[in-house]
Amino acid sequence: MRTAEKQAADYLGLTLYELMQRAGAAAFNVAHELYPQTQHWLVACGHGNNGGDGYVVARLAQAAGIRVTLLALESDKPLPEEAAYARDAWLGAAGVIHAPEHVWPDDIDLVIDGVLGTGINSAPRDAAARLIEKCNQHSAPVIALDIPSGLLAETGATPGVVINASHTITFIALKPGLLTGKARDVVGRLHFNALGLETWLQGQTAPISRVDSAQLTGWLPPRKPTSHKGTNGRLVIIGGDHGTAGAIRMTGEAALRAGAGLVKVLTRSENIAPLITARPELMVQDLTSNSLDEYLEWADVVVIGPGLGQQEWGKKALQKVENCRKPMLWDADALNLLAINPDKRQNRVITPHPGEAARLLNCSVSQIESDRLLSADRLVKRYGGIVVLKGAGTVVASQSGECSLIDVGNAGMGSGGMGDVLSGIIGALLAHKLTPYDAACAGCVVHGAAADVLAQRFGTRGMLASDLFSTMYPFVNPDLNSKEND
Known part of the structure; x- marks a missing residue:
């Protein structure tokens, strides 16, 4: 300056x-x-x-x-x-x-x-x-x-x-x-x-971009009249160990709300009935070695981590996903397992919060928060692909040097499940064939802007992650806003 x-x-x-x-x-x-x-x-x-x-x-x-x-x-x-x-x-x-x-x-x-x-x-x-x-x-x-x-x-x-x-x-x-x-x-x-x-x-040319909902129209144009569920992307979501069906359910519904054409959830067999009952549009199946092979082949995009756990069940699933060359998003326990066995790949978006970022970089949370831009850069250099460092002023960074600050969101988002919803949104946008960097930026904006509408209406206390589903529509369909303005 x-x-x-x-x-x-x-x-x-x-x-x-x-x-x-x-x-x-x-x-x-x-x-x-x-x-x-x-x-x-x-x-x-x-x-x-x-x-x-x-x-x-x-x-x-x-x-x-x-x-x-x-x-x-x-x-x-x-x-x-x-x-x-x-x-x-x-x-x-x-x-x-x-x-x-x-x-x-x-x-x-x-x-x-x-x-x-x-x-x-x-x-x-x-x-x-x-x-x-x-x-x-x-x-x-x-x-x-x-x-x-x-x-x-x-x-x-x-x-x-x-x-x-x-x-x-x-x-x-x-x-x-x-x-x-x-x-x-x-x-x-x-x-x-x-x-x-x-x-x-x-x-x-600014080295860092500020991003808010004004940019969404460039990423999310109106759908063609001839589009169908196949062209809108096929997404497989993997997770939901014992007691964490809610996490995988929110990720799955978020993907649907963000416009994914078909969403397959691979999870524990005990979760199948509750998930289908809560959201019948989801396709839900028991996670086995065979079903994982089948749907890794079927899917356009893979999301793994919400409710995955760090036991043998989750570890085996992640080991298979590691070999996938399709666009992927890793979150939650997939990141905790990645911290134990680090690798670097370019077809992956990772979405750590500061605690997960600290484990990935083997440092303290205070070190992460003392320089969030540097922390995102270090994560990219170590793990490759795209990094979404969540928090107040989310940072999105790529190994090619792109960097954006997401200028939406509020304190109401400090509750369980928000990250699961973000994973589903970004996964859906990856399935729309956005570049991983653009999908990450656009997904973060949709997520935060939807929460901002809720905060303006009801305040920040008591906001639930699933509440965002009711306010996402104008942000995943930004052309509607421009039509209203016309």
Whole structure:
């Protein structure tokens, strides 16, 4: 971003200070539009360009008749040139700079966070940490400039204290740390402003993509009138050991709801009657060596893992599936078994949650979560194919270097069975002949967007994985949305 900012400014013939003025103006406009009744803003500035943005916001707010109290961190080092210009402009407008320890006036009704920007890679130091904590303790809403102070822009990790923002406005391009890791806890509502650099940005190739439901129409076009169950894909799903029929049932129904033409479930014989009773559209059969051979040959796509268990029954099934060269998805206990006997293959999508990812990489969950993008990259390099690292800000990565952050989903998805549903959705999209990477991205979006509809209607507590079946329709049929808009 530091390089891109300079290149973009040069492209448009702007100085970096002029770019900073655009950023401050964009932030002021967002803040004033969001909180038009506020009368006294506190602007917290650090000793870098993020603080420079804060000085611009403070000057514009004061010019608009808003009272401003500005606190600034001190440093032995000089301010960056453009931030120094912004500070001098604030002082030239009769602005006052207070020390961080200054007593806050009682009537502060909005806080602007310009303490730390995107350049940090460790916990905030003492003076910054104290200022961040004071901002968090105040009752006024906080708007963060570019990124909440203390959140790492590359990873979304929070190694120390971090601003809990109500809103964040970021500039020029999104930073990955705003979309994954702890970002969902602290970013609040995210706003974006390209600062007039749209023309320049169109000529750039971003190393990471942000994906949401707007992209679904490109992956899921309307079906041809002549399509039938054979052309819509044949999927075999393997799992459901003793006591886990629910997992395999949810995977099977999710595949049907996502449009798979035929879904065969191979499971324990005791599960056959309950599964057919619950969802008669599923074809269910006892998992044996012969049935597995037959349906591995029959299927277009193989999904294995939901409820598979790690006993001899599941191990034998996985050993046969390992030799299959068709598109596959491995989840749940298939991943736990893979961690014991690692292999690398390109025809496989794996969908670990952080705990499974830690076992696959022989590290701790905290190490996975400290850099989710790096963790996904390590998984791809070790296991090949496509990796879906689930969690807040799911990461999808391929060995060829593609990487996407899935910007949908919510806290209601933290309940049993959500991963089983995702496996079925991605399996169905693989059966639609999407590339494994596209199937993984589209499947994650369908999954999270369906959950977001539920959260908006009913809240996040009490959401069940099977509830998603009722809200998936518009996302697996995105052409319906465009018709409604027409």
